[in-house]
Amino acid sequence: MERFYCFSKDKFLDFFKALESFGTVQAPVRVTDQSFAFRAVKEPKEIAFEALRTILPPKKFFYPGRETLVSWQGNEVKDHQPEIQKQVLFGVHPCDLAGLGIMDTIFSAEPQDNHYLLRREATIVVGLSCMPDKHCFCKSMGTDTPDSSAYDIFLTDIGEEYFIEIKTPRAYALFENDQLLLKPITEEHREKYKDFWLKRSEAFQIGFASDNLRATMDMEWDNPVWEELGNRCLSCGNCVPVCPTCYCFDVIDVASLHEDGGERIREWDACQFTGFAKVAGDFNFRPGPVDRLKFWYRHKLHGFEDPHGMPTCVGCGRCTVSCPSGIDDIVGTVLRLQAKVEEEPKKGPANDK
Amino acid sequence: MISSPFLPTKATIRSMIPLAPDNYLFQLQLSDASMRNCRPGQFIELWVPGVGECPISVCSGSVDGMMELCIRQVGRVTTALFQKQEGDWIGLRGPYGEGFPLDEYKGKDLVLIAGGLGVAPIRSLWQYILDNRDDFGKLIIIYGMRHSIDLLFRAEFKILMRRRDIEVYIAAEEIEGPALPPVSLQLGRVTDMLRLAPIDDNFQAAICGPPVMYKYVIKELEEKGLTHQSIWLSLERHMKCGVGKCGHCFVGGQFTCRKGPVFRLSDLEFLPEVIECS
Ligand SMILES: Cc1cc2nc3c(=O)[nH]c(=O)nc-3n(C[C@H](O)[C@H](O)[C@H](O)COP(=O)(O)OP(=O)(O)OC[C@H]3O[C@@H](n4cnc5c(N)ncnc54)[C@H](O)[C@@H]3O)c2cc1C
Ligand code: SF4
Ligand code: SF4
Ligand code: FES
Numbered sequence: 001m002e003r004f005y006c007f008s009k010d011k012f013l014d015f016f017k018a019l020e021s022f023g024t025v026q027a028p029v030r031v032t033d034q035s036f037a038f039r040a041v042k043e044p045k046e047i048a049f050e051a052l053r054t055i056l057p058p059k060k061f062f063y064p065g066r067e068t069l070v071s072w073q074g075n076e077v078k079d080h081q082p083e084i085q086k087q088v089l090f091g092v093h094p095c096d097l098a099g100l101g102i103m104d105t106i107f108s109a110e111p112q113d114n115h116y117l118l119r120r121e122a123t124i125v126v127g128l129s130c131m132p133d134k135h136c137f138c139k140s141m142g143t144d145t146p147d148s149s150a151y152d153i154f155l156t157d158i159g160e161e162y163f164i165e166i167k168t169p170r171a172y173a174l175f176e177n178d179q180l181l182l183k184p185i186t187e188e189h190r191e192k193y194k195d196f197w198l199k200r201s202e203a204f205q206i207g208f209a210s211d212n213l214r215a216t217m218d219m220e221w222d223n224p225v226w227e228e229l230g231n232r233c234l235s236c237g238n239c240v241p242v243c244p245t246c247y248c249f250d251v252i253d254v255a256s257l258h259e260d261g262g263e264r265i266r267e268w269d270a271c272q273f274t275g276f277a278k279v280a281g282d283f284n285f286r287p288g289p290v291d292r293l294k295f296w297y298r299h300k301l302h303g304f305e306d307p308h309g310m311p312t313c314v315g316c317g318r319c320t321v322s323c324p325s326g327i328d329d330i331v332g333t334v335l336r337l338q339a340k341v342e343e344e345p346k347k348g349p350a351n352d353k
Numbered sequence: 354m355i356s357s358p359f360l361p362t363k364a365t366i367r368s369m370i371p372l373a374p375d376n377y378l379f380q381l382q383l384s385d386a387s388m389r390n391c392r393p394g395q396f397i398e399l400w401v402p403g404v405g406e407c408p409i410s411v412c413s414g415s416v417d418g419m420m421e422l423c424i425r426q427v428g429r430v431t432t433a434l435f436q437k438q439e440g441d442w443i444g445l446r447g448p449y450g451e452g453f454p455l456d457e458y459k460g461k462d463l464v465l466i467a468g469g470l471g472v473a474p475i476r477s478l479w480q481y482i483l484d485n486r487d488d489f490g491k492l493i494i495i496y497g498m499r500h501s502i503d504l505l506f507r508a509e510f511k512i513l514m515r516r517r518d519i520e521v522y523i524a525a526e527e528i529e530g531p532a533l534p535p536v537s538l539q540l541g542r543v544t545d546m547l548r549l550a551p552i553d554d555n556f557q558a559a560i561c562g563p564p565v566m567y568k569y570v571i572k573e574l575e576e577k578g579l580t581h582q583s584i585w586l587s588l589e590r591h592m593k594c595g596v597g598k599c600g601h602c603f604v605g606g607q608f609t610c611r612k613g614p615v616f617r618l619s620d621l622e623f624l625p626e627v628i629e630c631s
Pocket of ligand 1: 279281282410426428429430473474589591614
């Protein structure tokens with residue numbers, strides 16, 4: 001078989017059926033006027049093809065907000081085996097594919113996280129092209145081209161048809177029973193494909209130069225911009241669950257009320273919360289919102305290069321749209337840090353009160 | 354099938370020896386060989402079922418069927434642990450981290466500096482060195498605490514102080530309560546002891562104590578001629594998983610639980626939030 005094909009959008013139902021033959025299809029659906037979420041869908045018409053960023057990123061399918069790791073009963077301690085269901089994740093854009101790639105790196109580093117990896121192996125990921133809006137800046141983070149380690153199939157919208165790249169054997173297997181669906185590509189398809197990606201590259205409305213982010217963050221560690229942003233941060237932690245690469249967790253014991261036993265549970269945690277970095281003696285390495293916000297920015301923009309060789313922001317813009325104080329404007333903040341002379345701090349809504 | 358990194362192994366509490374108010378030495382009988390290769394400076398995650406886990410330093414120089422932990426009762430997990438009895442079981446995961454750089458220390462003069470409970474990992478180091486005494490040069494131990502009543506390992510220090518191949522300096526900021534069995538204590542801080550001790554620029558230093566102590570100790574060592582290449586710090590960070598996943602211990606660009614908790618000072622240079630805290 002070839003790697004590249006195309007199929008007509010009229011045939012999407014057949015494509016969808018092929019996906020369903022593997023497992024439940026999870027795709028973006030519209031939940032309010034302005035928001036989308038990945039949900040299980042039964043029919044193509046439920047899918048919101050226009051969705052850019054969903055409220056939560058796809059990480060929730062592999063790394064749920066709360067899950068049992070270990071259970072015990074009396075003297076017996078057991079490894080908890082999660083129930084794994086086969087599924088297809090449809091409509092994952094390049095930023096989220098990059099996010100998945102980063103999560104894969106974290107959870108497959110030794111010692112491997114079996115829960116994450118089992119779910120990941122049971123999932124076929126179908127990427128989908130997109131056109132950036134005013135909050136997208138994956139191009140600045142270098143995550144605008146689909147991370148080929150993260151998907152099985154990638155669809156590029158070239159008008160009446162989808163240009164499809166099939167990458168894994170299990171993805172090929174989906175189409176074995178329907179040889180008529182996929183058509184060979186022609187010179188015209190290639191042109192349309194190249195055109196699409198060039199246009200997309202030119203469509204970004206915001207961005208910054210990212211080659212000097214390490215120097216920017218380290219040199220500007222004491223820039224007054226941080227105080228101003230820190231004063232407005234509510235430490236609500238909204239920016240964390242929505243981020244495709246925030247993976248921090250807490251582990252807690254939930255004891256059974258009826259018997260001598262219980263479960264050890266992992267829950268998403270957020271470095272924006274006060275107690276996140278507290279140690280014995282009540283010493284806190286990041287006591288103020290400003291310390292935690294700076295830590296978060298540093299971690300996203302370059303702090304992760306040392307252990308894993310990459311920054312962790314993929315430019316999806318979710319934190320920007322979900323921050324109640326409007327301070328998670330990564331592009332705006334980086335531009336202010338990179339500016340030659342720092343302007344007078346602008347008054348934000350929270351400062352005017 | 355990959356096994357879960359979060360599955361603890363069981364250990365039985367063999368004895369709980371009071372060392373000072375709120376501090377016990379726990380002697381644990383291990384149920385398998387997972388802790389056999391523990392190195393000084395590494396830590397484990399200790400689990401009290403139904404309550405939770407917390408990171409605790411390995412306190413004994415070598416671990417075979419038994420392991421020692423020195424624990425202070427401060428909060429939820431440690432309080433629940435102090436209510437256990439001899440014969441009860443608890444869970445352990447680990448050992449985690451890199452620990453002290455034993456290969457680097459070989460053949461060199463060493464000064465070990467402990468503040469308060471920081472003496473727990475430092476004890477694993479001196480025990481290891483004494484077990485392999487010929488591999489190392491001079492050995493100086495400096496140990497400071499706020500109140501003399503909190504002095505840990507009194508009996509062991511009494512024996513150490515009689516040895517000719519170690520120099521021990523112990524200081525308390527305030528003398529309070531009995532000093533039995535007596536060890537010679539001085540009034541002052543760790544930094545005062547550092548000034549007294551015959552340390553020169555050939556020494557390697559290992560430090561563990563409360564976060565606020567580090568910058569004063571580093572300054573004193575610099576005065577003695579030590580470069581940042583020869584100073585090693587055990588950093589305390591909030592640690593939940595111990596395996597580089599939960600993100601709690603991330604500092605500068607590293608997971609303290611994986612690359613640390615012991616770091617060479619020169620590797621921490623220019624990283625924010627490493628030593629200062631409030
Ligand atoms: C590498 C390392 C080695 C340590 N070695 C020892 C030791 O040998 N003996 C000893 O008594 N203590 C040691 N500690 C400190 C010990 O982990 C904390 O005192 C313990 O977590 C308190 O747990 P708790 O549930 O009883 O307290 P909590 O009720 O949770 O809180 C009490 C205090 O402990 C802090 N704390 C809570 N959870 C953690 C955590 N996961 N990591 C760090 N601090 C936390 C809190 O901020 C608070 O100040 C070590 C800590 C680290 C990081
Ligand atoms: S930091 Fe913000 S823009 Fe970057 S990946 Fe996370 S949520 Fe998206
Ligand atoms: S940066 Fe915004 S979203 Fe994040 S904790 Fe602060 S106020 Fe909440
Ligand atoms: S303790 Fe979880 S990452 Fe280090």
